[in-house]
């Protein structure tokens with residue numbers, strides 16, 4: 001039974017009055033969360049806290065939720081301590097760092113870049129694809145050329161000291177094994193809603209560490225790593241991209257919410273589906289989903305323990321632990 005239904009049942013049993021607008025949420029937090037808090041920003045993992053702060057600051061400055069979700073994850077793209085996002089991220093097995101990113105607004109506009117090198121802010125390049133080209137996705141050298149044409153600085157191709165050290169260690173055994181590993185699962189996915197209920201989302205990553213050259217994950221695939229619909233809500237994903245693409249994870253969650261599931265129920269169903277479709281090696285697969293609906297209800301669920309996310313409003317910014325299937 002879903003947490004929400006449990007809560008409603010408990011309320012009825014305890015003859016407490018169920019107050020619409022209050023929902024019991026899944027997290028470590030024991031206090032119920034107000035729904036309908038707007039603006040609202042959610043983002044994956046610990047780096048979500050500074051990213052949310054940057055997003056809220058941008059929202060205050062320009063009033064645009066699209067600007068906010070771009071600015072939020074740009075903060076993470078520059079975070080030298082993060083080895084899964086930005087040019088400081090861990091490289092592929094050839095020692096080359098390639099980046100994936102996507103951005104989407106609630107009216108269906110979207111853009112993404114994948115397998116792109118030497119661009120510090122792939123999220124801004126994804127926004128260029130969305131706003132200045134007739135396309136949705138541009139990859140590889142084409143994306144780099146677009147960056148040059150648009151005046152993005154092209155960065156030298158050198159690994160960050162931390163990434164270089166990790167890569168040198170990895171090369172000793174050179175095992176290609178996408179296992180659960182916190183370093184492999186640190187992508188930032190951000191979804192946000194402004195006061196008027198307009199939604200937008202962004203997702204950016206250097207992808208799976210030591211991936212095959214040319215490998216692209218879920219993050220730049222609209223519907224897999226990110227999906228946003230102003231009529232319903234938004235969802236984003238983190239974890240092993242292949243498992244998320246197989247179930248069209250973020251699109252699935254938004255569609256389940258459209259059919260009446262709460263964000264929490266939708267995230268749990270997506271994880272169930274992911275486990276069913278990846279059952280052979282599920283112990284080695286981590287994936288987590290994060291969602292919000294138009295009412296400002298939120299949901300999160302992961303395959304294994306360890307996934308957390310940051311929830312930001314005008315008043316607060318806090319980490320919440322997600323529950324998981326296992």
Ligand code: SD4
Pocket residue numbers: 084184185186187188205206207208216217218219237238239240241242
């Ligand atoms: C990928 N989903 O490229 C990304 C990796 C990730 O946290 O989420 N890491 O498969």
